[in-house]
Amino acid sequence: MRPVTDARSAARMFAQFLRGAPYHLPFSADELDHIHSMPVVARRYSPRTAITVTRQADLFIDSGWAIAHKSMANGDRVVIDFLQRGDLVTGHSSSGLACVEATTEVTTFEIQRPWLVAQHPTTARIMVSLMDRNWSIAVEHFANMSRRPPLDRLACLFLEVAHRLSQSHAGEADRFDFPFTQRDLADALGLTAIHVNRLLRVLRESELLRFQHWTVEVTNRRGLLERTHFDPEYLEMKISTSS
Amino acid sequence: MRPVTDARSAARMFAQFLRGAPYHLPFSADELDHIHSMPVVARRYSPRTAITVTRQADLFIDSGWAIAHKSMANGDRVVIDFLQRGDLVTGHSSSGLACVEATTEVTTFEIQRPWLVAQHPTTARIMVSLMDRNWSIAVEHFANMSRRPPLDRLACLFLEVAHRLSQSHAGEADRFDFPFTQRDLADALGLTAIHVNRLLRVLRESELLRFQHWTVEVTNRRGLLERTHFDPEYLEMKISTSS
DNA sequence: CGCAGACTTGAAGATTATCAACCACCGTGG
């Protein structure tokens, strides 16, 4: 993927990106200057193309849906996460067998890691906070996998996605696009696509939530919360500021 | 837990800790000076005591075994990781319902986060690298949970622990202490303790590995590797240096 | 039209949890 703009305007867009949802970072003039001087690369990926990150670079999702997955030795696939605006993909750790693929059209900002962690304390703090959040998300998914029954896992997945969307696009959306297949869901939940299908039916028939035609519709949020005890605390963006 | 020494000698011990296994970090005189000036707190925890981290602090395990776990709304427990020398516990993310408990006697170094990420690029790089590794470990555990059969999960857990030990204490140890119960293993693998018991018997009777009397004995490493396709790449300490 | 991918449904089979005992070890206190 070629850069879509020169580094100068990409840096400007990146600064705007950090100041808006979901981060809402308040920058001083000095901090803004530094970010404007960074060698940011803005890219645009077509649907169904691979998003590759070099080992020394990190990547911010600006818009669109992507899927982070990993293939096992036996051929099985594991979906690590459904990525949306605001999510950070670290090149350093996504090595191994993990890879990211654009599902819709995706735009990103890519920055060499030294610029983010070693040049200015502000961006270092941001990185560390976002990596904390990524760890929390991974651990929560692990816990769901470990000790939540499949139906609750599925419900929690949708509640999480909805909450992450609401962080970027203000307001609790009870209806949103979700361009992934039942197979994707199954690989994210450690189930078979067939079983996910049956679980979706249960959710639909119990009037809790429906997922059809690539859109999710939360029909009974209270009921879902009561059933799953979903707590979005692990998704909060706890970005420490200089103050 | 009270600090066991003053900050000055704690900082000195911490610098030695970072220069030794498993990190092997080569510091310049300037970097060493900075680390010696940091307000490090060294602590010692007795077996079966809780290790608490304040939100703004991070913690390095210096010696001993600890267990990071989390309790679910329904009362179930999830073991997130078995912690040993070299592991980083971030206070920021281990909030929520996660907590850490010393299993043996444990010694730690505790540092306020701003000192680690905002005062010097070297420590910021170290933090980011270790958080990358923590994420990789969480994702690998998630993938194991998701798509590996229980017996392989159990085997991989022991291979991972053995590899992490070998990073701190040179040499591939095929026999080591592991002071955790079958219930702990079960909560780490998403199984029941009863089932873990049966799986351990299978491993023992197939002459692959035995875990008895709180010691693990790898009796057929090659066989385990062939069965599980265990690849320790995700455990490597890829700490970027200033060069 | 026909094909491919995604989804749906049913029946059979395998795996793991649950329930219920029981044993072994160890520190405590009579």
Added chain:
DNA sequence: CCACGGTGGTTGATAATCTTCAAGTCTGCG
């Protein structure tokens, strides 16, 4: 010295859950 309780471990029978296998539907698209 020994009875006792608690924890951890072991084993068997039963039940619930999820996967596998098989078949069929629906949709969009060349």
